[in-house]
Amino acid sequence: MITEQAMDAATITSWMREIETSVRSERDYLVQLDAAIGDGDHGTNMVRGFEAVVQALDGEAAAPPGRLLILAGRTLVSTVGGASGPLWGSALRSGGRVLGDQPTFEGGQLVEVLAAALASVKDLGAAVVGDKTMVDALEPAVDTLRTELAASAPLATALGEAAEAAETGMRATVPLQARKGRASYLGERSIGHQDPGATSTALIIRALQRAVSAAG
Amino acid sequence: MAVETKARKFLNNPADLVAESLAGLAAAHPDLLRYDAAAKIVVSKGAPKQGKVALISGGGSGHEPLHGGFVGIGMLDAACPGEVFTSPVPDQMLAATKAVDGGAGVVHIVKNYTGDVLNFKMAAEDAADDGIKVTSIVIDDDVAVQDSLYTAGRRGVGATVLAEKIAGAAAAGGADLATVSDTVKRVNERARSFGVALSSCIPPASGKPIFDLPEGQVELGIGIHGEPGRRRESLGSASDVVDVMVEAVLSDLKPAKGARLLAFVNGMGGTPLIELYLLYHEVDRKLRAAGLEPVRNLIGSYITSLEMAGASLTVLELDDELIRLWDAPVHTPALRWGI
Structure with missing residues (x-):
């Protein structure tokens, strides 16, 4: 498998910045989705967390990309609270550990980073596809990225497809009945609403595509 | 300004x-x-x-x-x-x-x-x-x-x-x-609990109610985060609402006949004490009618959901040890007795 583009610490910093911009501009939308089937704090929490991540990464330009992901994860755990804090925090930390101290990484390793992130979310949250959670967006994104790169798609293209898959998964949460998290308390009343966690996850994958495309 | x-x-x-x-x-x-x-x-x-x-x-x-x-x-x-x-x-x-x-x-x-x-x-x-x-x-x-x-x-x-x-x-x-x-x-x-709401609450960050409850409706089975409950009904008398709460709690707790209970009528933040005592009156009567003994109680707003109007009922089946521990001195900003 050949990917034409190596990624580095700047990719991670740029990804986190893109996420921060994205969750900030979609804050009210996320709040509104969460108010319908949760408690209306998801947008606020994600903005608080990723603002802190961007700040934390500011002074770390020299650190390897894996370390930056671990730092970003720790920062999320310490600032977000709720379920998203531990879930995304563990996800980024697990992803970061895959890269160790290497200065650059390529598409194949990016798949492994995201796969490790997905595994830690599924482990901690005990959720599977169909439960109406962030897994509904994250898992198809990881699968798609892997398949596309295996078929020798250029990285930016593959990430575009992964972001599409995340968005498709996000929209597919609408008719589902929630089986995890606060939305599950609603029983059948959770049906007909898009999951806020899947929505922010789709934003995060889309942000990754933008970060990588901008660098290329 | x-x-x-x-x-x-x-x-x-x-x-x-x-x-x-x-x-x-x-x-x-x-x-x-x-x-x-x-x-x-x-x-x-x-x-x-x-x-x-x-x-x-x-x-x-x-x-x-x-x-x-x-x-x-x-x-x-x-x-x-x-x-x-x-x-x-x-x-x-x-x-x-x-x-x-x-x-x-x-x-x-x-x-x-x-x-x-x-x-x-x-x-x-x-x-x-x-x-x-x-x-x-x-x-x-x-x-x-x-x-x-x-x-x-x-x-x-x-x-x-x-x-x-x-x-x-x-x-x-x-x-x-x-x-x-x-x-x-x-x-x-x-212990078992069941809550009802007469209004949503307004988180300060968004400044908007979490759900809209039309006039004359009660939201049954709410939690404490303003999350909507499992169903809505038209609001009947307080006695009718307490029937639902007591039934929900007792059918799950299944206390023994003659059991000694602690009945906790909790306000959600926007319901005044005068209504909470009215609710307790109904709770006390209904528990006794069911052959149970509410020997301890707590009435007030202790676990709230901002300014939500509503109430929850918690029933705890007691024994001598739990009664002794409940009666033991406590001094905190919100609960104080015996000290």
Whole structure:
């Protein structure tokens, strides 16, 4: 498998910045989705967390990309609270550990980073596809990225497809009945609403595509 | 010009609400507790007490007086308040655990919400790494949620207050870590709750109600985060509403005939005491009519959902030991007797 583009610490910093911009501009939308089937704090929490991540990464330009992901994860755990804090925090930390101290990484390793992130979310949250959670967006994104790169798609293209898959998964949460998290308390009343966690996850994958495309 | 407050709330900056409120709690009760603004925790003035098992709890803010108002003597040793309706983070829980550990171990009382459970789990692991004995007990007393593979499980609501009081008394009396933990578990196993709302609440960050409840409707089976309940009905008389609450709680608790009970009628924040006592009148009558003995009670707004109008009923089946611990002295900002 050949990917034409190596990624580095700047990719991670740029990804986190893109996420921060994205969750900030979609804050009210996320709040509104969460108010319908949760408690209306998801947008606020994600903005608080990723603002802190961007700040934390500011002074770390020299650190390897894996370390930056671990730092970003720790920062999320310490600032977000709720379920998203531990879930995304563990996800980024697990992803970061895959890269160790290497200065650059390529598409194949990016798949492994995201796969490790997905595994830690599924482990901690005990959720599977169909439960109406962030897994509904994250898992198809990881699968798609892997398949596309295996078929020798250029990285930016593959990430575009992964972001599409995340968005498709996000929209597919609408008719589902929630089986995890606060939305599950609603029983059948959770049906007909898009999951806020899947929505922010789709934003995060889309942000990754933008970060990588901008660098290329 | 005055600050725009769509929701008619007393605010400076909405982002500072939690910290400013806790600073006020500490200013009002310096004899009982302090607020550590850096660690974002409320700590009992006497902590750590060598040889005493310590109790901490925490969760999103907006449920006042839970949990900070229950820090003091004979109840919690520390509280970790998160943002409004958002679980606190593990750093707060770890700081609280270290601040109160007197060498006999620390009990974490955790309400069953995904966020609270995940963050407390991470904190307990960190505390164990630091050599502190921690047990975590999850409270899940809300019968409105079906406990099944298809939900996050029952929510922790009113029983949390009772568990904090009763286990706090056990710890103050010198019980060891296993006994205090068992006491929390016992309260949770013997308590059931059910809540109803007459209005939504308005989180200060968004300034908008979480749900719209049309005139004349009651939301049945609500939690404490303004999350909608399981169904809506037209609002009948108070007696009709209490019928639903008592039925929901008793059919699940299944207390023995003649059982001694603690009945806790809790206001959600926007319902006045005059209505809570009216509800208690109905609760007391209906429990007695069912052949049960409400021998203890608690009436007031103790685990709230901001300004939500509504109430919850928690029934705890008592025994001699639980009665003794309930009656034991307590002195906190929100609960005080015998001391």
